[in-house]
Amino acid sequence: MNRMSADISYRTILRLAWPASVAASVTPLLGAVDVWALAQSSRPLDIAAVGLGSVIFSLAYWTFGFIRMSVAGLTAQAAGAEDEAETRAALIRGGVVGGAVGLILTVLQFPIGNLAFTLLGTGSEASSTTLNAGREYFDIRIWGAPFALASYAAFGWLTARGRTDFLMIASVFMTLINIILDYWFVVGLDWGASGVAAGTLIAEISGFFVAAGLVLMVMREHGGILAHWSKKDIWNPVRLKRTVAINFDIFIRTLLLAFSFAWFVQRGGAFGDVTLAANQVMLQLFLFTGLALDGTAIAAETLVGQAMGARDKTTAQRRYYVSVRKTFILASAAAIAFVIFYAVGGDAIIALLTPEGQIRTATQFFMPWVIISPLIVVTGFQLDGIFIGATRSKEMRDSMIISTLVFLPASLWLAGKFGNHGLWAAFSVYFLLRAATLAVWLPRIGRSFVAQR
Template identity: 35%
Template sequence: MTETALTRRAIMAQAWPIMLGQASVPLVGIIDTIVVGRTGDPLALAGVALGATIINLVFWSFGFLRMGLTGLTAQADGAGEGREVEALLLRGVAIGAALGLVLLALQVPITMLALSVMSGGTGISAEADAYVSARFFGAPAALAVFAITGWLLGLGRTRSALVLQIVMNACNAGLDVALVWGAGLGAGGIGAGTAGAEWIALVTGIALCWRINGAGPLALLRRIPIQHLLDGAALRKLFAVNRDLMIRTIALLLVFTWLASSGARLGATTLAANHVLLQFISVAAFVLDAFAFTAEARVGAAIGAGSYSRFIRAIRLTSEFALAGGALIALAYWLLGASIIDAMITDDATYKAAVVFLPFTALVPFIGAPSWMLDGVFIGATRGKALRNAAVVTTGVYIALDLALRPYGNWGVWIAFTATYLLRAVTLGAYLPSLIRQIRANEPLAKRATRA
């Protein structure tokens, strides 16, 4: 990452491409919801909701490929280790593609197990099965793209990451519309469209990395010694960080899986309404993640360069933007949310069910901003154990709270879910003082003297 001064202008310049790219991710989910929702079939919409929850749980269990690569790449780049930066890309893409092939081979038992645990009835399960079966064909590409995205963000190449995201999401939306409204494939068409877009994104990502490195995959393999690519210490660090991040990601995904399962128990209308409301939360999370991702790159580069002052300033400036953005999004949802829901769906019962719980959706962007920012700080610092422990505690407390509030129906579901954002901030924030002390203690004495 080309070093720039840590100013608000520099933070915003790095964050806005991520913001645009991230905003397009939930917009595709909204388009999918509209494509199915405008058919007036609540079973199909509920099936997509259930299927998307299953795929998110399975695919994003490997989200460490994005998060781990960002922190490690930023640190290697900050330390001036160009060869290691290139090696991280090759390792990440190879691991992602291999894991994706394993998922593709195991798609039948995974789908059967997931639907048996989360069944919402025969009609919903049939639609969900069609969606999930199609999505698995994009698994190798999807996981490799995770690694490419993490590598680009670690280098601060946010505009390249924006191009990758826009290409994937534009193709996703276009294919979904064509396959559902054009070919009448229903929930399976949504899944097939997304899988096709993931393969297009992989080709695009390889081209972007080729341009940055000045060499394609084969050329990189030739110029990086195999001993370096398979360096034991580097691989152990990669797998140690990724192991903890995988546990953390699975724990948090279980929250959303549990949420969908709780909604499914209350019927197709409630499940569909909750899915619509989750699109609002997705938009807020993905947009505000622009500042969390910027924090990842800036924090990682500061640690790689051994600069405590840059580390602290990166946290402060990115957090300022995130909190202000969360407040603005919350206000917009409060004022405009009902109108947006009305434009998304035609089923009156689903609309009424969604509007009742809209206030919870409006609250999440503001109270969720601290937890998202802390994620960015600890990912950039590659402190996987803290992320893992905080997520496991949060998930355990959430499930207990949801079970205790079940007599209150969907009110209990949303109270428990909203509380997870506070739980995440508190549990991860408890590790922040220790992290700050470690970074301060590890700063080279010469830099401390210069700053003094």
Template identity: 30%
Template structure:
């Protein structure tokens, strides 16, 4: 990439040789944190509501959610790639091109959503069987997944729209939309599951409806901004194809990370219905905290992309140092809460004593990993913001290989019926997280990712 001749707009937080001021990071990270916490509340609410239907529906929800999240999160490049690309263009002073890039991303998201919805609905029973759902959980899993697939176009459009707004340094709008949607989703799901008597199908239907409503709100907001900026709203097939091509490496990165999550669900299912139900709750809590930690990563994507687009690599270095420290401290805090508050929140998710007993040691392991995860998410966001997607792709493939090797050792050493099997699985997750930390920290120490200007 070539250095930008335009240093970009001046910012309140600019300091010679330094990074972003704390208040500038917080202005992006805190609203992003609120939005990110609100989004997984959809699934946590489903877990709490469906969990009181019994262990089998809860285990079915866990398997279906893993399949659905795979279909959605393999396309998370729609948010991450868009954030980085839009932020670079904004830093280079070309807001119109930044908006156009985001509009292309939304069209791409809708097209991918339609394709994935058709595939997911058609193969729902096969997918949940492949993921190792127990016979008792399969009907619930297939029902939830089949209905939820109808919301995939809206879900992916939300990803792309959120990425555009973050790249424009706006994390407040996603916070407002996600917070309102989380409240409406909880009320709607409870009403559909219990008073309406739809069971797990009601939970899926409520979430689909709310996700599509979110997409409609985002499209309206972005269409207004595009018109004000003189940006076309009609689709440009060539630009949409370029957007997909530019994000291929991020797609590979995300696919590799999803393999580890799916393999973990499959392993938990092989340990039995109780283990799968406990793993479902632990995974939902883990992903909620991971997304909370991702608030710093999102701030990193937006700030790093903007400052590299403006040709300010020395400012990026200062920002990274500060945010890595914050990531570690935030991880310590979330770990303490996750560990100490177990007696308070576990009963909210299940009344099954066997599931509770299996869950307690797993959550202790998850709590210990949180400080490492805090740094991992920040560094991941830094490299995404720097458009270092090729390295991230290969690093993710390598770390997933570490996880699969650890899983093979676990299954060879610990019987599937052992009460320690599920806890052992989470120690393998810990090894995977440490492997990611090693790879990302090694890369961050180099300068090869500090490429300035607009070259995407």
């Protein structure tokens, strides 16, 4: 427990945070690469089609993002308690859930696709060509669901073990594969949205096997690959019950988050193909910003989780408060840097990602929302990391319920009154409200250390 008794330095946090930031930011970077490749092809309006198809996977994958979060929180706490058997049990439980859910999505792909595109097309001005191309994208990419969701468990586990460097390696590998295949399939072969889907499918399958190999490497460092395995530990009724409860709460939370993103994209379609495509470009930048800032949140997951699991609660409480304060300081500094970056280089980024013409003009018109987005999302992302590490899933669920109930009517009213600017304003309020509700409940975590003494 000497590691747990040491003070947490900014250097320690940065060692965890910067690889996690790289790993997190490459996820929306894939979307940005998709946009760039399509902009270079003869089918630039397929950007809107990929936007429609992607929102289904965002809804599905983000809904089951609880797999990564619960594995991360439970594994970090087990590591803090030096319970190696439970760290491995948490991984297996998460991996089984992820693979099974992905398999179910693949088997049910036809009814899911039919329902999804019926809903996306309702009240939308998107053309039939765009909707059909979006469906082709969905029909190809869905085959990667079992691999993508099983990878979530591996990513959460690597995070909790403090191996964000391995998390970065797996994520960067997937990105490089996708970039190469995007260029080949979309720019070279001119497959359009279908080429983007094929590249993503191959990258997700490859990423799963790389992540699995890295997990085995970590296990070798902690007693060996064959050590610490026990069916009794994996299927312990008490721990299973806790795992199910945490997963269900985060499932509801993440389902509402994914639904809100899907609602945002669908409402953007009401303004036509050009605005829908512009929103897709901006949304990739918005997500890139938030997930790049997520590195300090992931560091907080690990540090807070280890503190919650530690046996010496006095030392653990001190580590908890230091972790919260220092990760918030680093996250705020990064957010300010991103604001400056977008304010100075926004036009150049748009020119890189979009073809000349209506899509570029529309994106430039709405770009101020991206410029201020780092300040809007940073607090909510950081609080998410703290609550995940503490496995305070009920508060995360309730925060999302409140925020979504406000966002839906606000988006209808503001979009009706101010158009796409109003839609982005409602989206921004949604993120700010998430942060505000979690901030109200944050003191509960600190008080829990006193109750455990």
